[in-house]
Amino acid sequence: MSTIIETHELVKTYHDGTQALKGINLNVEEGEIIGLIGPNGAGKTTFINLILGLLKPTSGIVKVWNQDSYTLSKVQREKIGFLLSERGLYRDLTVEENLIFWSMLYEMETNHIEKYLKKWNLWEKRKKRVKELSSGMQQKLAVVRVMLTEPSLIIMDEPTSNLDPLVRKEVVDMLKALPRSGKTIFITSHDLFDVERLCTRIALLRKGKIIVNGSLEEIKRELGIERNVKVEISGEINDVVKKSITDKFNAKMQDGHIIFSKDFVNTKKVVKFLVENGINVERVEEERVSLEDLYARVIKEDEE
Numbered sequence: 361m362s363t364i365i366e367t368h369e370l371v372k373t374y375h376d377g378t379q380a381l382k383g384i385n386l387n388v389e390e391g392e393i394i395g396l397i398g399p400n401g402a403g404k405t406t407f408i409n410l411i412l413g414l415l416k417p418t419s420g421i422v423k424v425w426n427q428d429s430y431t432l433s434k435v436q437r438e439k440i441g442f443l444l445s446e447r448g449l450y451r452d453l454t455v456e457e458n459l460i461f462w463s464m465l466y467e468m469e470t471n472h473i474e475k476y477l478k479k480w481n482l483w484e485k486r487k488k489r490v491k492e493l494s495s496g497m498q499q500k501l502a503v504v505r506v507m508l509t510e511p512s513l514i515i516m517d518e519p520t521s522n523l524d525p526l527v528r529k530e531v532v533d534m535l536k537a538l539p540r541s542g543k544t545i546f547i548t549s550h551d552l553f554d555v556e557r558l559c560t561r562i563a564l565l566r567k568g569k570i571i572v573n574g575s576l577e578e579i580k581r582e583l584g585i586e587r588n589v590k591v592e593i594s595g596e597i598n599d600v601v602k603k604s605i606t607d608k609f610n611a612k613m614q615d616g617h618i619i620f621s622k623d624f625v626n627t628k629k630v631v632k633f634l635v636e637n638g639i640n641v642e643r644v645e646e647e648r649v650s651l652e653d654l655y656a657r658v659i660k661e662d663e664e
Contacts, residue, residue, distance in 0.1 A: 362390045363426070364513055364544045365411060370420035372406050380406040382568040383420065388546055391539040395559035396548045397655065402565040404548045408515060411546070412442060424513065438466060441511030443519055447502035451491040455482055455501055458490060459508060466509050473508075480504045480534070495522040503531060514538070516547045520554045532558050556651040564658055571658055576651060583657065585649055587622040591630060592643040601637050608633070622646060 365388035372381040380403045388394050396404055409415045410422045413430035422429045425436060432440075449458050459473045477483040482501060490498060499522050506514060519535065520528045535545060536558055549555050555562060556576060563573040572579050580587075593616060597605075605611050609630055611620035620630060627644060634641055 364388050364390050364392075364424065365546065366421065366423040366426070367410075368421040370407075370410065370422050371418045372403075372410060372415065373418045380568055381410075381417075384568075384570060386563055386570060386573065388544060390544055391542060392561055393536065393539060393545040393547070393559045394561045394563065395555040396546070396563050396565055397550070397552065397555055397651075398565035399659065403568045404565055405517070407565065408442075408444070408517060408546075408548065411515060412440065413437075438509060439512045440515065441506040441509060441513070442515040443502055443506045444517045447498060448505055449490045449498060449502055452489060454487050454489050455493070456486040458501065459505065462505055462508055468509065476504050476507060481530070496524055496527055499523055500527060500531065503535075512543060514543060514545045516545070518549050518551070519547055520549065520551055528554065552651045552655055562651065564655065566659065572654075576654075579654055580649060583654065585654070585657075587649075588619055588647040589622045589625075589627055589630075590645055590647050591618040591620075591634070591641060592616060592645075593618060593634065594640045594642055595638075597639060601639070604637075605633075619647070 365386075367384050367386050370381055370384040371379070373379045384407065396407065398404055406415065410417055411424065411429055413424075413428075413432055416430050424432060424440070427436070448462070450461065453461065456473065456477070459476065460470050463470045463473060474483070477486055480500060480503070482497075482504065485493065485497065490501065493501065499519075503516075503519055506516070514535075520531055523531060532554055538545060539560075547555070547559070561573070561575055562579065564571045564579075572582055574582065597613075602613060605613070605618060609618075609620045609625045611618050611625070611630070618630070618634075631641055631644060
């Protein structure tokens with residue numbers, strides 16, 4: 361597997377003294393879908409602009425295909441598809457005319473447009489002007505525009521914003537399938553649910569530094585977050601049994617539930633112990649720690 365994006369001690373300081381990035385080390389491998397998350401002002405847009413070669417670093421390295429990003433050839437740049445805050449759509453042109461325009465700009469044949477419009481369920485809207493489309497449909501068309509050139513590297517800023525739940529799932533599923541054909545995707549998003557279900561790796565950028573980087577499970581381990589199991593019970597528990605539960609399984613009692621760490625205690629042993637002591641077990645479930653939970657925890661700890 362080859363490295364598509366490489367950064368090493370990447371620093372960007374603007375003329376007014378603002379240090380947007382402070383020594384970023386992040387590599388993106390072929391076929392990855394990596395999500396860059398972080399609060400406003402964290403440096404995400406600066407990072408994307410450096411990858412695209414729209415900015416030069418103050419110091420450090422940012423390479424794409426093992427070449428400084430700001431020195432890529434025209435052929436290499438055409439292998440990058442990107443969707444930024446501006447969608448790159450002309451409001452007075454129809455859906456079809458927009459794609460024809462971009463195809464001609466990239467000196468491509470236009471006979472493939474029908475395939476894309478049908479694939480992304482936009483064929484019936486091909487004669488509608490962009491300004492007549494909903495915001496969600498415009499966003500969807502913008503994603504299709506990015507795909508026209510069959511780019512190897514796809515960079516997107518908030519690709520699922522303004523989409524209704526069904527269209528959002530459709531876009532996520534289609535993006536998720538792209539690495540099978542060797543494509544690499546780098547996205548930024550505030551929608552942590554979409555990042556969680558789409559990305560193979562997540563990097564959290566905070567005040568110009570990457571705080572955590574890895575899969576969701578790797579981030580949990582790095583932050584020392586245990587997999588907790590919640591057992592819902594009914595009936596009274598005497599003090600002797602309560603003490604046995606806390607001592608034997610290092611568990612805690614909370615509002616009719618017993619909570620313990622799955623990483624250190626066998627769930628079956630806990631349930632067996634409860635049943636043998638006459639306690640009714642109503643439900644057993646693993647507490648799910650979402651990306652949103654992790655994000656809130658990291659940001660809170662960082663601020664403190």
